[in-house]
Amino acid sequence: MATFQHPLSALTADEILLCSKLIRANFESPQSLRFKGISLQEPSKEDVSLFELSGVVPARRAWINYYIAGTRFFYESIANLGERGVESNVMVPAGLHGPTDDNEILQVEKLTLADPGVQEEIKKLELPPSAVVVCDPWIWGADAADEDERKYQCYMYMRAARNSGHLDSNHYAHPLSFSPVFDTVTMRVTRIEHVPTGGDFETKPTGPARITEPNEYIPELNDLRIDLKPLVITQPQGASFIHEGDVLKWQKWSFRLTFNYREGMVLHQVSYDGRPLFYRISLSDMSVPYGDPRPPVHKKQAFDLGDTGAGIMANNLKLGCDCLGAIAYVDGLIADEEGRPLKKQNAVCIHEQDAGLLWKHTNYRTQRAALVRKRELVVQSIITVSNYEYILAFIFDQAGELxxxxxxxxxxxxxxxxxxxxxxxxxxxHDGVLAAYHQHILSLRIDPEMDGEHRNSLVYEETAPMPLSPETNPHGNGYVSRRQVVKTSGGYDLNSKQNRVYMIESSSKVNPVNGQKTAYKIHVPAFQPLLAQDDSFHYKRADFADHSIYVTRFRENELFAGGQYTNQNKQTTGVRKWSARKDSVQDEDIVVWVQFGLQHVPRCEDFPVMPAEIIKVALKPVNFFTRNPAVDVPPSSQESNQSTLIRARRMQAELSHARVGAEAVMSWTRF
Amino acid sequence: MATFQHPLSALTADEILLCSKLIRANFESPQSLRFKGISLQEPSKEDVSLFELSGVVPARRAWINYYIAGTRFFYESIANLGERGVESNVMVPAGLHGPTDDNEILQVEKLTLADPGVQEEIKKLELPPSAVVVCDPWIWGADAADEDERKYQCYMYMRAARNSGHLDSNHYAHPLSFSPVFDTVTMRVTRIEHVPTGGDFETKPTGPARITEPNEYIPELNDLRIDLKPLVITQPQGASFIHEGDVLKWQKWSFRLTFNYREGMVLHQVSYDGRPLFYRISLSDMSVPYGDPRPPVHKKQAFDLGDTGAGIMANNLKLGCDCLGAIAYVDGLIADEEGRPLKKQNAVCIHEQDAGLLWKHTNYRTQRAALVRKRELVVQSIITVSNYEYILAFIFDQAGELxxxxxxxxxxxxxxxxxxxxxxxxxxxHDGVLAAYHQHILSLRIDPEMDGEHRNSLVYEETAPMPLSPETNPHGNGYVSRRQVVKTSGGYDLNSKQNRVYMIESSSKVNPVNGQKTAYKIHVPAFQPLLAQDDSFHYKRADFADHSIYVTRFRENELFAGGQYTNQNKQTTGVRKWSARKDSVQDEDIVVWVQFGLQHVPRCEDFPVMPAEIIKVALKPVNFFTRNPAVDVPPSSQESNQSTLIRARRMQAELSHARVGAEAVMSWTRF
Structure with a gap:
């Protein structure tokens, strides 16, 4: 059996196989099981510390989540892989459900389209014979307090009449109004609902379809522009990073990169120049609530990590498409629904990029310019969640910013x-097409170990005017900063008027230059918090969507801001609940949850495919280093950059004249 | 005489020479003049329209600003270049002063260092013989209501004792406490002040200097990292843009690029796919107030455009340093203090860059990925303002974003x-070095002609929850958007809680898909408004620094948010004053002023040179187009991108095992 490399390394293929074998052996009689997730049960921080210090290998455990197929019996198990035994196997309480999986969605789609009642509805559309109807199964959401079946709400579309034969024709340009409800225990359509098509809550029975113009995104169905010249990025001496095992090293950064079915990319033990910063960092959760109040679409609220999984949905990235330059790919390993290892090929790509100037200064006396370019390391994964895509990337720079x-x-x-x-x-x-408003609210989980200390504090700094005073602020220009320690776990907000900036501070390490505690600050753009009412399911389920910052005291197994099981969950089971413990978080082992997102009021320009909206959270050193850590980056030079001068097709009359007429003053006249 | 190309083209060298000649001829007896600015007096929009429609060339005029040297007599003139005559010549009222210029700063520095009183102070430092003292003349600011001399406050430094012989040693790491005041009429040091060095307002007489360690930014005085491999960007078929005369065309964009001494780059007649968007757009002003309340540094408040000039300070950009790829450079033409044309070589660079993915979608049924990369056109200028640098760039993308x-x-x-x-x-x-808090507040002036209409409106959209109601919002998830027209000129704010987004709308053009008025929205990050008290000079001078958005009705000669003369100005003379006219701005010829910036609480990491802080304002179409304008961008392909696969130095045991063990499940099992 291939051995794992480090206690934090993801499960190997053999380990995944062993997990499903152990679970199967746990049943007295053979059962048909549907696995929903198999991943490493990470050892405790203490055990990892002990391993790093003295090589003591902690017990290797896996976390396993599965259904008895065709039932609502849903289990969560811990297996001890070294001892080849199941340590715990607990039925998940009623009201909590497992996520979907890729094959299940394909299965639901196929069975729905084959359903006689659905076929009956399709007939009522009176479509031309070539027409193709498409089904998008949607995660159910939450509707009533007493419902406990795991279901799908299926949204129906057709391909453009003109492009019916094209498998990738954009069916989202042709939505239909009937909407089957699918039950995952019986694997059947249980009823057919209708989406309102007017300005109110009323629905209409299915009738003949109106044939509308296509709106396609694939290149062969569009007239492409022809005036874009290639731009080629090469690294003649290769990439600057080293990737060995899980460890990536680049420009004084070092970290472990692993991958699991739910979070996709996870970073551990992130350090700069040998100084630890973050023990673990990952995208923890995401909620996408929609604003149309009318049934059945009122339920739409996707949790793309908890309801499906960023690892499961990771794209197979292609050389020269998803990124440019010298690129390394990392495969992910997850379990399929049978509990077999499934390789997600090229799930993560790693490459460097140029990001403009990092710093520049010209001494105006000597006209000597010193400048360096900003090189970045990008660790990227792209996920497709049915209709939608997220391009997710950790980006490291040379000045200590992540x-x-x-x-x-x-x-x-x-x-x-x-x-x-x-x-x-x-x-x-588009003609006949409504795109409802929705919010994208994401949560980045940061488990810090600032400057090597397990105990950290979250503080915030504000800048505020000094009161006018003849003694202390006679001219009214004075202003000062104030720092406040966050003492209790909870949800906290930004305040741009006060320029509130949150920082994660070490407990006792100080900067020798100014005596400030070494820290990293969190640059997070403001977002509009969840708009749903406090007693709505939308609100209760999106545990993290109401504050830019949450801080909790670390507890094992608190990894996902919306709770372990988001699918059809109707309660607060995540960070809002955990932070309500009101733990002291000053100089403690804390976890910081950073929320950010988009209010998406669609524009015509977002269809048939949306130009990427870019949101960025940045973690930057604040008096962590004694000086600019990028002051040692080699200068930018034409020798290494090999740029090309373009002679503009410019009417030169005026400027060549200037060159003659003003020869004497072409350089600065010095006094 | 070389003729100009277009009524909006910048003055030619001959025209600049003519201007100073006309001004000199205006005086009865020869006068020694010091020119502070000579630039095009732009023709009215009506005249430009007439020119575009029927070729009628409007009168060619120049705006000229000059001192009678060695006096406080300061003039503003308009010359008619076609008629070769001065149309107006007005003395600028007392209390308003002209900007500095590069030679003046060098002159002040030299005279200050030679001043006997200053030499006396330097002696008191008891420096080693090799020591070098450096003087940074600073724009005076404003101190007292009755002061009317144009002055400099000089801040004094020394080079690191160890690096005295190095002309580019970082003297900012060794500030001194005495501070000469320099008068520009007599061109003399008039007194020597002291900067407090303790925690209070007290100052101390100059005594022996403490010799501290250097903190250098230039590469030869640092140990450089050696593990950064080159990254080369080439465009084998050349650049995708065309530059003829002042006109730049790229990916359906078209605009005129000109350059003047004050604003640097100015764009006119910006259109996409033949549809006009903006008549004129430029960086209009900038204020950098400091928060130390103690004299003499309480006065520090730089207006880098109005006090000096973004054109005057533009760097000579170097191939393969300031940008990468296939690069075109544009020279700027300004006037020197003698009124002669001065070429600012390579003042603007133009190049394309790759900016990651623009859009992607994978049909999960067919696994077909469609994706395009985001190419951008960058039009960049870099300015050095004494100690500080701003890298300024207009960035165009393929989806209609500027x-x-x-x-x-x-x-x-x-x-x-x-x-x-x-x-x-x-x-x-750094040891002995204080960096006071300061704000950078910039103002971008946008004169729109949305969808070809001269009359536009500023509107804002907010999203807000629907009240809970059994009829209209039974599940509490509903939310709606509301649009509000800004009816009156004034200053307006962001509101992230309501997701307030400002848009510039055409008057009557509607999107055929949904009947919305065609518009562009303004993405501007929130900033902390000016912190100085309302009755301080800081506040009165920074006319624009209190609101994210100002809107005014267009008037000729209202170009600079802080007013025409910012140097030592003590009054509100800019956009705050103009907007107080309370003009109706609905469906009018409006100007929108977008403020953005940074609260800069320095970190050790910002010294000895600061990693660039990046701020961005984006103008994006909102129902301006009927669909994503970038849907026709050719797909990203390895054939054109020519990326390189990096084989990770990875311990392959685990994954090669997975490949064998899981061969059967390497691709998705289909139901």
Whole structure:
């Protein structure tokens, strides 16, 4: 059996196989099981510390999540892989459900389309014979307190009549109004609902479809522009990073990169120049609530990590497409629904990019310019969640900054609307197509170990005017900063008027230059918090969507801001609940949850595919270093950059004249 | 005489020479003049329209600003170049002063260092014989209501004792406490002040200097990292843009690029796919107020455009340093203090860059990925303002977005501080070095002609929850957007809680898909407004620094948010005053002023040179197009991108095992 490399390394293929074998052996009689997740149960921080210090290998455990197929019996198990035994196997309480999986969605789609009742509805559309109807199964959401079946709400579309034969024709441009409900225990359509198509809550029975113009995104169905010249990025001496095992090293940074079915990329033991910064950092959760109040679409609220999984949905990235330059790819290893290892090929790509100037200064006396360019290391994964895409990337720079960037792209989830109708909760983006307003609210989980200390504090700094005073502020220009320690776990907000900036401080390490505690600050753009009412399911489920910052005291197994099980969950089971313990968080082992996102009021420009909206959270040193850590980056030079001078097709009359007429003053006249 | 190309083209060399000649001829007896600015007096929009429609060339006029040298007599003139005559010549009222110029700063520095009183102070420092003292003349600011001399406050430094012989040694790491005041009429030091070095307002007489360690930014005085491999960007088929005369065309964009001494780059007649968007757009002003309340540094408040000039300070950009790839350079033409044309070589660079993915979608059924990369056109200028640098760029993308990016870098303006002392308005960034808190507040002036209409409106959209109601919002998830037209000129704010987004709308053009008025929205990050008290000079001078958005009705000669003359100005003379006219701005010829910036609480990491802080304002179409305008961008392909696969130095045991063990499940099992 291949051995793992480090206690934090992801499960190997053999280990995944062993997990499903152990679970199967746990049953007295053979059972058909549907696995929903198999991943490493990370050892405790103490055990990892002990391993690092003295090589003591902690027990190797796995976390396993599965259904008895065709039932609502859903289990969570811990297996001890060294001892080849199941240590615990607990049925998940009623009201909590497992996530979907890729094959399940394909299965639901196929069975729904084959359903006689659905076929009956399709007939009522009176479509031309070549027409193709498509089904997008959607995660159910939450509707009533007493419901406990795991279900899908299926949204129906057709391909453009003209492009029916094209498998990748954009069906989101042709939404239909009937919507089957699918039950995952019986694997059947249980009823057919209708989406309102007018300006109110009323629904209409299915009738003949109106044939509308296509709106396609694939290149062969568009006239492409022809005036874009290639731009080629090469690294003749290779990449500057080293990747060995899980460890990536680049420009004084070092970290472990692993991958699991739920979070996708996870970083551990992130350090700069040998000084630890973060023990663990990952995208923890995401909620996408929609604003159309009308059933059945009122339930739409995707939790793309908890309901499906960023690892499961990771794209197979292609050389020269998803990134440019000298690129390394990392495969991910997850379990399929049978509990077999499934390789997610090229799930993560690693490359460097140039990001403009990092710093420049010209001494105006000597005209000597010193400048360096900003090189970045990008560790990227792209996920497709049905209609939508997220491009997720950790970006490291040479000045000690670690950023997390999200690009939101893909296709709007659309619904039908009658011609001439408009509604205040959505935008008509194509003939007969409504794109409802929605929010994207993400949560980045940061488990710090600032400057090597397990105990850290979250503080915030504000800048405020000094009161006018003849003694202390006679001219009224004075202002000062104030730091406040966050003492209790909870949700906290930004305040741009006060320029509030949150920072993670070490407990006792100080900067020798100014005596400030060494720290990293969190640059996070303000977002509009969740708009749903406090007693709505939307609000209760999106545990993290109401504050830019949450801080909790570390506890094992508190990894996902919306709770372990988000699918159809109706309660607060995540960070809002954990932070309500009101733990003291000053100089403690803390976890900081950073929320950020987008209010998406769709525009026509977002259809048929959306230009990426870019959001970025940046973690930057604040008196962590004694000086600019990038002062030692080699200068930018033409020798290494090999740029090309373009002679502009410029009418030169005026400037060549200037060259003659002003020869004497071409350089600065010195006094 | 070389003729200009277009009524909006910048003055030619001959025209600049003609201007100074006409002014000189205006005086009965020869006068020694010091020119402060000569630039095009732009023709009215009506005249430009007439020219575009029927070729009628409007009168060619220049705006000229000059002193009678060695006096406080300061004039503003308009010359008619076609008629070769001065149309107006007005003395600028008392209290308003002209900007500095590069030669004046060098002159002030030299005269100050030669001043006997200053030499006396230097002696008191008891420096080693090799020591070198450096003088940074600073724009005076404003101190008292009755002062009317144009002055400099000089801040004094020395080079590191160890690096005295190095002309580019970083003197900002060694600030001195005496500070000469220089008068520009007599061109003399009039008195010597002292900067407090303790925690209070007290100043001390000059005594022996403490010799401290250097903190250098230039590469030869640092140990450089050696593990950064080259990254080369080439465009084998050349650049995708065309530059003819002042006109730049790229990826359906078209605009005129000109350059003047004050604003540097100015764009006119910006259109996409033949549809006009903006008549004129430029960086209009900038204010950098400091928070240390103690004289003499309480006055520090730089207006880098109005007090000096973004054109005057533009760097000579170097191939393969300031940008990469296939690069075109544009020279700027300004006037020197003698009224002669001065070529600012390579003042603007133009190049394309790759900016990651623009959009992507994978059909999960077919696994077909469609994706395009985001190519951008960057039009960049870099300015050095004494210690500090701004990297300024207009960035165009293929989806109709125009962004304005500012990178703030360079060296902190420092002052001395005694060992062991800390103050709440600054950070100790090096032994004996205090960097006071300061704000950078910039103003981007946008004169729109949305969708070809001269009359536009500023509107804002907010998203807000629907009240809970059994009829209209039974599940509490509903939310709606509301648009509000800004009816009156004034200053307006952001509101992230309501997700307030400002948009510039055409008057009557509607999007055929949804009937919305065609518009562009303004993405501007929130900033902390000016912190100085309302009755301070800081506040009165920084006319624009209190609101994210100002809107005014267009009037000729209202170009600069802080007013025409910012140097030592003590009154509100800019956009705050103009907007107080309370003009109706609905469906009018409006100007939108977008403010953005940084609260800069320095960190050790910002010294000896600051990693660029990046701020960006983006103008994005909102229902301006009927669909994503970038849907026709050719797909990203390895054929054109030619990326290289890096084989990770990875311990392959685990994954090669997975490949064998899981061969059967390497691709998705289909149901």
């Amino acid at each position: 950023a997390y960037e999200v690009r939101a792209t893909g296709i709007l989830s659309t619904q039908p609307i009658d011609p001439g109708v408009s509604v205040p909760w959505g935008t008509v983006v | 962004a304005y990016e500012v990178r703030a870098t360079g060296i902190l303006s420092t002052q001395p501080i005694d060992p062991g002392v800390s103050v709440p308005w600054g950070t100790v960034v």
